Amino acid sequence: MLNPPPGYAERIDAPAYSPLTALPAVRGSLGARFVAYLLDILFIFGFTALLTLAITVLGVITFGLGWTLFAVLPASGVLYSMITVGGARQSTVGMRMMGLRVVSPESGRPVDMITAAVHALLFYVALSTFLLWFVDMLFGVMRSDRRLGHDLLLGLAVVRAP
Numbered sequence: 001m002l003n004p005p006p007g008y009a010e011r012i013d014a015p016a017y018s019p020l021t022a023l024p025a026v027r028g029s030l031g032a033r034f035v036a037y038l039l040d041i042l043f044i045f046g047f048t049a050l051l052t053l054a055i056t057v058l059g060v061i062t063f064g065l066g067w068t069l070f071a072v073l074p075a076s077g078v079l080y081s082m083i084t085v086g087g088a089r090q091s092t093v094g095m096r097m098m099g100l101r102v103v104s105p106e107s108g109r110p111v112d113m114i115t116a117a118v119h120a121l122l123f124y125v126a127l128s129t130f131l132l133w134f135v136d137m138l139f140g141v142m143r144s145d146r147r148l149g150h151d152l153l154l155g156l157a158v159v160r161a162p
Contacts, residue, residue, distance in 0.1 A: 029146065030137075030140050030141070030146055032098040032100055033095075033098075033100065033158055035094070035098055036092065036094035036095045036097065036098040036100055038094070039093070039094030039097055039098070040093065040094035043080065043092070043093045043094060044076060044077045044080050047076055047079075047080050048073060048076040051072070051073060051076055051079075052073065055067065055072075055073075077120065077124060078117050078120045078121050078124065079117075080120075081116055081117065081119065081120030082113050082114075082116045082120065084116075085102050085116035085119065085120070086110075086111055086112055086113030086114075086115070089101065090102050090103060090110050090111060091161065095158070095161075099160055099161050100158050100159065100161060101158070101160075101161040102116070102119070102156055102157070102158055102159075103157055104156060104157075105156070105157040106155065111156060115154060115156070118154060119151075119154050119156060122154070123150050126149065126150055136148050136150060139152060
């Protein structure tokens with residue numbers, strides 16, 4: 001196994017996250033989260049394209065009535081995160097590629113779809129202004145467990161997947 005970066009513990013190959021395990025031992029890195037987000041941008045673009053195609057076909061079938069669903073497209077990134085993070089694997093496709101997943105550090109339980117959607121919404125709100133984004137990232141840089149501001153608000157953590 002590759003040696004972890006300085007300051008990180010060895011990877012824990014457990015079947016699931018255990019609340020008895022100290023969070024810094026399994027924390028995810030900010031660099032891996034950034035690369036996962038860049039990958040997810042591509043997947044969100046593809047998801048939005050498929051959603052656009054489906055709404056267009058539905059609009060033709062319903063003689064234009066289905067085209068009102070185009071109002072959902074701005075929320076396609078939140079929908080993508082809600083479906084993937086709130087699903088069985090607890091991670092977006094980019095997070096899976098980077099070996100990360102989202103958990104509740106207190107209970108170790110999977111994240112439900114509503115919490116995953118709010119988590120993504122808070123991330124995009126923070127991303128929309130430089131000051132909020134800076135404060136959000138500052139939490140991750142200053143804390144030893146690398147949890148960002150929107151993670152702390154919802155009581156979630158991004159950890160390395162087993």
